[in-house]
Structure formats: structure tokens, C-alpha cells
Amino acid sequence: MDLIINTYKVGERPEVKMPNPEILNLLKEEGMRKLVSDHYDLMRESSIRNLFPANNEAFEAIKQHSADFFIQICGGPTYFNQNRGKPMLINRHAPFKITYEARLTWLDCYRTALLRLKIPEEYVLSFWNYINVFSIWMVNTD
Secondary structure, three states: OOOOOOOOOOOOOOOOOOOOOHHHHHHHHHHHHHHHHHHHHHHHOOOOHHHOOOOHHHHHHHHHHHHHHHHHHOOOOOHHHHHHOOOOHHHHHOOOOOOHHHHHHHHHHHHHHHHOOOOOHHHHHHHHHHHHHHHHHHOOOO
């Protein structure tokens, strides 16, 4: 399966298409949390590890917030809204310098984690297409 990273122009805000909710039905909450956890573990070993806290408790909380977000986006319970309020991802990521290169690393870690899943390709691609476009919105530094 070829998970290609989209290019973009600085400041571009392409339309984001939500992932197929069937991915959550296939993975269940436990599987979605494992996907997110695996992704963050890969990032902690990557060139962008400095964007994440060294403290394990804080790091685990970030994993939980992110998993809650993706569970909600994929049609599951609104854990993110209940625990963190309305998603304001651009504002919440503003304190961090997220470069084009950091986006590539973030996506590459997700590519690795997604390719480990044992679910039909169409659902992996649907999730990939969502995060591929969604990640463009997070870049905030040249």
C-alpha cells in the first residue's frame, strides 16, 4: 500500500474529509488507542522528539488526548469534547514550532503505525487521507 504525503503551499487550508467511521468499528477503541500510542512512541524516537515532554505521565496524557480526538473524529464517543472542550487544534499547537519537516516526520510515523494494522486497505487509506490533509493545517513555522 502506498501512503503518499501531499505537498502544499504555506498558508493553504485544504478541505479536510473525515475518515470512514468503519475504521473505528474495525479497530474498536482499544485498537485506535494502540494505533495512536504506537504513533507517539515512534515520534518519541524521531527527529521531532523535542516537541514532546520527557515526563512519562505527561507523555501518556498527550497520547490519551490524541486518541480521544481520533475516536471522536471517527464517530465514536465525544471523549475529547468532554475532557478537553471543543477541538482547537491550531490554537493548542501554536506554542510549538511545527515545520514542514516536522509534519513529514509526524506523517511518516503514522505511516509506519498504519501499515502494521490488519484491516482492509480502504480504511487505512481513508484515515491516511484525513491525517495527510489535516496535518497541513498544523504547520505554523517556515
